[in-house]
Amino acid sequence: EAGVTQSPRYAVLQEGQAVSFWCDPISGHDTLYWYQQPRDQGPQLLVYFRDEAVIDNSQLPSDRFSAVRPKGTNSTLKIQSAKQGDTATYLCASSLHWGTGQDTQYFGPGTRLLVL
Amino acid sequence: AQKVTQTQTSISVMEKTTVTMDCVYETQDSSYFLFWYKQTASGEIVFLIRQDSYKKENATVGHYSLNFQKPKSSIGLIITATQIEDSAVYFCAMRENNAGAKLTFGGGTRLTVRP
Numbered sequence: 165e166a167g168v169t170q171s172p173r174y175a176v177l178q179e180g181q182a183v184s185f186w187c188d189p190i191s192g193h194d195t196l197y198w199y200q201q202p203r204d205q206g207p208q209l210l211v212y213f214r215d216e217a218v219i220d221n222s223q224l225p226s227d228r229f230s231a232v233r234p235k236g237t238n239s240t241l242k243i244q245s246a247k248q249g250d251t252a253t254y255l256c257a258s259s260l261h262w263g264t265g266q267d268t269q270y271f272g273p274g275t276r277l278l279v280l
Numbered sequence: 281a282q283k284v285t286q287t288q289t290s291i292s293v294m295e296k297t298t299v300t301m302d303c304v305y306e307t308q309d310s311s312y313f314l315f316w317y318k319q320t321a322s323g324e325i326v327f328l329i330r331q332d333s334y335k336k337e338n339a340t341v342g343h344y345s346l347n348f349q350k351p352k353s354s355i356g357l358i359i360t361a362t363q364i365e366d367s368a369v370y371f372c373a374m375r376e377n378n379a380g381a382k383l384t385f386g387g388g389t390r391l392t393v394r395p
Contacts, residue, residue, distance in 0.1 A: 195381055206371050206385030262381040271325035
């Protein structure tokens with residue numbers, strides 16, 4: 165069974181440019197997560213969805229970051245007007261619905277973003 | 281608010297020995313779930329093992345096992361018969377039952393296994 169896939173794997177931008185990250189979760193997983201992992205730190209949750217609905221986006225810098233999952237499968241995370249402080253790895257994860265006892269989150273390979 | 285702390289920033293061990301990595305957590309929830317993940321040099325994050333707070337028996341998967349000490353809010357990861365390929369950064373994470381699906385991660389422990 166295929167794992168979580170993400171693209172692109174790397175991105176290099178100048179400040180002020182926009183970038184989009186794409187994620188395809190494990191088939192059958194209804195919950196999808198986006199994390200930001202700064203260098204030498206643990207992942208930090210940005211937003212997560214159950215099906216197409218946003219469940220929690222309280223950690224998403226809403227003025228420049230947006231995330232959608234329109235059909236409840238693939239998802240896109242977009243950064244408008246990137247800043248140097250956005251330099252990090254962006255990770256997508258998926259799971260079955262929490263509370264099922266099988267809600268372990270599985271991670272994709274990540275996108276490494278460098279903002280110059 | 282939930283918090284996860286890994287005090288060991290790095291550990292170095294000889295191959296084929298046993299290593300324990302520490303993790304302590306803070307939570308007000310009576311029901312919670314603890315996870316250990318491994319991040320390889322390529323950046324891949326791999327799930328290793330989990331412990332549900334209501335289970336008294338320590339979880340074991342392959343050469344990974346947990347030392348769950350609920351009164352101390354501690355969940356240690358034990359790796360027996362370490363191999364070179366176990367070299368990685370290990371993250372402890374927690375999900376509170378009343379916090380939806382949010383996982384809170386510790387800062388990680390870098391393990392180096394020497395031949």
